[in-house]
Amino acid sequence: MLDRDRCLVRNFKHYCALDETEAELLAALEKTPQTVSNAQMLWEENHFAETLCVLSEGWACSYRSMDDGTRQILNIFLPGDVVGLSDFSPRRHLTSVAMLTEGVICRFPFKNLTDIFTTSPRLTTVLFSLAGQQQAIMAERLVNMGRRTAREKVAHFICEMHLRLRKTCPDITHRFNLPLSQQVLADVLGLSAVHVSRTFSELREEGLLYRERNRIEIPDLEAFYDVANFSDIYLGDSISELLKLIENDGSTLR
Amino acid sequence: MLDRDRCLVRNFKHYCALDETEAELLAALEKTPQTVSNAQMLWEENHFAETLCVLSEGWACSYRSMDDGTRQILNIFLPGDVVGLSDFSPRRHLTSVAMLTEGVICRFPFKNLTDIFTTSPRLTTVLFSLAGQQQAIMAERLVNMGRRTAREKVAHFICEMHLRLRKTCPDITHRFNLPLSQQVLADVLGLSAVHVSRTFSELREEGLLYRERNRIEIPDLEAFYDVANFSDIYLGDSISELLKLIENDGSTLR
DNA sequence: CGTCGGTTTGACCATACTCAAGGACTGTGG
């Protein structure tokens, strides 16, 4: 198995040492890689939820379609993310998920997840934390939608993406690739595509942000974070800290 | 221990049979009941997260404070809810939590949660599902904020509360108590208090919704659900169905 | 070279915000 097929194992090793059993449990989630094209749907709203999946390569998003034909995007997924964790509770998917670029996904059945619950409390904890992180991202977006101007919304979202990408590619500084059209951004931020365009123009004229095709450039990060009122704590991954808590006093653990 | 002190056990029994060990694990979460007054804070944003808590009686909400003094409420908690599940990942609380009425809470340390992970895969599954449900509610609210008018927002939120309350008090029909001021509703919905007032007036004049103090009356539920574009699937608790899935093929379980 | 998706720009409009004043009700102390 190639390393690029073991996104999750790599990801999790970042948080805690894995023994063989654990590595196997995780690797089991990525046993069925499958290439998918841009805009391909992984599943649809209301359909029976048979599998989750790991996004090994490419970008995806979950969304809800509205009656009037518009949609609200709820989450953007990056390589290494587990997609569908939040759809775990109801047996039907609450959201549709579609690719935003071409990529590689690995579907796996719920059963693998419950296997992890029964076998490894440590992995369970990490999974719980991952779900929590996704929720934190959504909470932040809720704040964004409710209490910020279009300008702040756009800036804040760019900051979020910038930071999330830096976590896996620490060499990113003030330039990065953002394969999202203005229509997609509008669907994320609850704005119209036209207004997103105007907002980009505004930011460009002020020299705060340049965007060309999918290329983003932020000349002065600090100034830009300021526009967005961006605070990064909600993305802080203190999972490893959390695990320490368990291991230190949790003699019952393994 | 009185039954009213074992909110969670009662709640969980709704989903699956509990053996003694499991009941004890859950009861452990409610060992330290504590009465709290209206508006009392359970914890504050950015503070070190030492405990979660079970809300045994009363209503509470989590929120994020903005620089300009306003706030965005993220979640409303009802009796029986576990508060802070989403704050599990980062060691600091990402949101403040305050009571909306007087009530009773039971704080418990993270350790209890990880104990459950190590001991009972079934409870773990249910907890995971509960976290998922809370996320589903937030997702729905995100849709609400991004893609609906003030009128729909207000109506939708009332519907959500109506349904959530009915789950624990099935005798509620078209009248119920909603102890939330218009300012609080505004903070939930990303509107101004003034506009919430106008919206209520509009709905009242159309005979769709009456509100007096904290009393809500919905003369025609179907018509009202229609105004809200409300679909109840996201609140459907299919946890029990999910557990069946585990038990049926999961011979490893217990 | 023409088509297509994505973007830009303008003109106009609507939804919801702000500010401000007044009203209704509750609880308090005289």
Place this chain on the structure above:
DNA sequence: CCACAGTCCTTGAGTATGGTCAAACCGACG
């Protein structure tokens, strides 16, 4: 029993942010 403060709600007038519609543009790609 009344005066008062305090909270919550209502209503009006003016404004602003962002939506809609429509046309033109631009670069990619067949």
